[in-house]
Amino acid sequence: MRKEVIFAVLLGVVAATTFDTALTDEERCLGCIRDYDKVDLCGSQSDEKLCSGGHFPRLTMKYDIFQQCGEGHESWSLCAHNFECATRCLKAYVKRFAHRCFRNMTDCETIARLNIGGSKGCTGEGNSRNKEYWTDIKRCYEN
Template identity: 30%
Template structure:
């Protein structure tokens, strides 16, 4: 007989098993919305600098594993910036899905609002902008 504790543990772990792998089209749309997919320099935006293709901030870059040697270097290198966004999504996108596979809208809202961004009303407009690109 399976114990209630074992069942509870399995139910808690199931959401962690879902693979948060953002597809290339969604990644391209986030890049387009953030910068026109251009390697923009750093600029002050909501209490900190935002840099490069995805307008990465220092905390985001640190959470993605700090690739490329510095925020500025990684944000300006498309491959490094792509790697950073993919790693960030792998780390955080499952937090808002309740066990289902994340959608492009989920990824967009996490990118815009951080680990809990998909639950914040402030990221709805951003998610809609990304989805208008993604659905074409």
């Protein structure tokens, strides 16, 4: 009986550990955006510092998004080159402007459209470019 309880507890710990390491939908979406940005920035140029190695540490973050996200203690370029800072900034920005997006959009589509198109990324000018960007992000996100 005692061995069964210990095994069950250990099995629960393993299951919990496995569950905790799975990516959330938001993390998967942000990873797809980061990967897209890497191809966009590194596909045609060879910046060894930025583009080599397995970890690409940035999201393409527009200055106006940075100005409105509340990361004012960092400079824009430092935050844009730090994945954690850029992620915090984008999440804050999305929280602020997500209400402007259509209800039938997924959270990832909302994040992607606001990232590429700013506060009017879901409905405003440049909407065809925003749709193309979302189509590319969606291809990664759904695989």
